[in-house]
Amino acid sequence: MSDHPFYFTWTAQLKALRIEIEKSRDCYYLTTEGRKLYDLSSTSYQAAFGHSFSPIKKAIQSQLNSLPISSPKGVFELKQRATQKLIEYLNIPGKIFYTVSGAESIENALKMARQISGKEIILARKNSYHGASLGALSVTGDWRTKDHKSLSKWTKRIPDPQVDPNAEKLAQLIEKIGAQKIAAICLETFIGGNGVISAPLSWWRGLAKLKKKYGFFIILDEVVCGFGRTGKPFGFHHLPIKPDFICMAKIITGGYIPFGAVWTSKEIASYYKSNTLSCGLTNYAHPLGLSAMESVIDSLKTTQLKEQIKELSHGLETYKEKFELIGVVNEVRVIGTLMAIDLKKNIPFQRFIDEDILVALVGQRIIIAPPFTMRPSILKKLLKRIEGLLKEDSHE
Ligand SMILES: Cc1ncc(COP(=O)(O)O)c(C=O)c1O
Incomplete structure (x- = not known):
């Protein structure tokens, strides 16, 4: 096995799975051996428009020729227009903070929730992934957090909603910790990569009541579920919950350019009118990301x-x-x-x-998450192949 001058992620390097890629088209990678490898997971859930979606490519190309770089201080028509479109697509009034990844979206929501509340503790699920940076890993509960001395003293694990359908155990936990210490709860609307799992609606109703009683913030992670993946624009559109923060990335640009965003409620926005927003990044509201995002939103409305x-x-x-x-x-x-x-x-x-x-x-x-642009007949063909493969394995 030849060595490479770069790392493979989440693996011992000698055990890394690798795919030799020549280029990609429609909904598949073309390998160096000339095989088509169908992308039935939208790569890491981001390639929802496949690999050669003209509207996104054209939007980025034309942006490259007009304004390819901008200062975070920049005010330009695309930034105003695309942000307005995002807020309309979310269908909830508020303000947007831009990032370049899902982890960074979570990170910034955590920072704001802690800063505004003056409290430290974040409630989170054990079965969760929220990103690879230390803050996002501290709320992550799956295997990826275990090798890092993350800020876990800031995190308390909640009882699984499946065994707490009315959020009564959650209420007891909040009482035990002390609501005066709890800044926020951070949750995926539907657990994506860790199993495609929904919490009972009664649990979400219970959570809404607890938020009202104790006043902690709700941070929703829509990094996988946002932008049409669950059949509605966002996962929270299925749920009886009013968030304070919504974290986005992945499909926000179909994966054509690294980008992310955090929606914050009007109340949060009003806090930062006179308090310093102690968050920022060099590539804030990057014009290429904005152009791809606008194209994604326009396409999803068709x-x-x-x-x-x-x-x-x-x-x-x-x-x-x-x-x-x-x-x-x-x-x-x-x-x-x-x-x-x-x-x-x-x-x-x-x-x-x-x-x-x-x-x-x-x-x-x-986990299967086909690109939205995959022809249904191709999906059917691929599912049939998986059916055959699973049947074979049942006989072995
Ligand atoms: C639910 C969820 N949140 C956050 C992230 C982190 O996103 P990124 O890898 O863009 O930092 C991921 C990545 O898979 C995710 O699945």
Whole structure:
């Protein structure tokens, strides 16, 4: 195995899985061996428009020729217009802080929540991932946090909503910690990469009541679920909850350029009128990111893409039942165009590559998140191949 002058992420380097890529098109990578590798996980959930979506490419290209760089102090038409479009698409009045990644969006929401409340503790789920920076890792509860001495004394793990459907255990925990110490709760609207899991609506209602009683902030992580992935513009549009912060990244630019954003409520915005916003970055509100984001929002509003998302979601629903009949499959969950297949044993990544399919594979779980631009007939063909593969594994 040849060595490389760069690192592979989240792995011992000698064990790293690698894909030799020549270029990419539509909804697949073309490998150096000339094979098409279908991107059934939208890469890391960001490539929702596939790999050669003209509107985003054109928007970035034309921005490169007019204003490719801007100072964070810059005020220009695109910044005003695209931000307005984002707020309208969120359908909730507020103000936007820009970043370049999901972790940074979380990081800045945590900083603001702590600064404004003057409190330290953040409540978070054990089954969660919020990003790789130290602050975002401190609220992350999955395996990725364990090697880092992150700021875990600032974080308290809440009881899983599945075993606390009315948020009564959560109320007890808040009483035990002391509401005067709790700045915020940080949650994915629907758990994405860690299993495509929704919390009961009664739990969200319970949480809304607790927020009203104790006054902590609600930080929603929409890094995976935002921009159409769950069938509505954002995950919180399905839920009876009013957030204070909404963290975005990934599909915000379809992955064509690193970018992210934090929506903050009007109350937060009004705090920062006279208090210093002690947050910032060199590439704040980068014009190329803004141009891609505007194109993403415009595209998601088209009837054609809305219909396509519905069809893909329906395609996944149809296969849910088929997969659940297979011996090696434990449970299947679908939310919009996100599907998790829980298996009874490990299936090597290479088995999927051999079928020309790229999925997210975490232990005994497959996550499928097709690009919105994938033809439903192609999705069906690929799901059929996965069905065949799972059936084979059930016989082994
Ligand atoms: C739910 C969630 N939040 C935050 C992040 C971090 O995003 P990024 O890798 O862009 O920092 C991720 C990344 O996978 C994620 O899945």
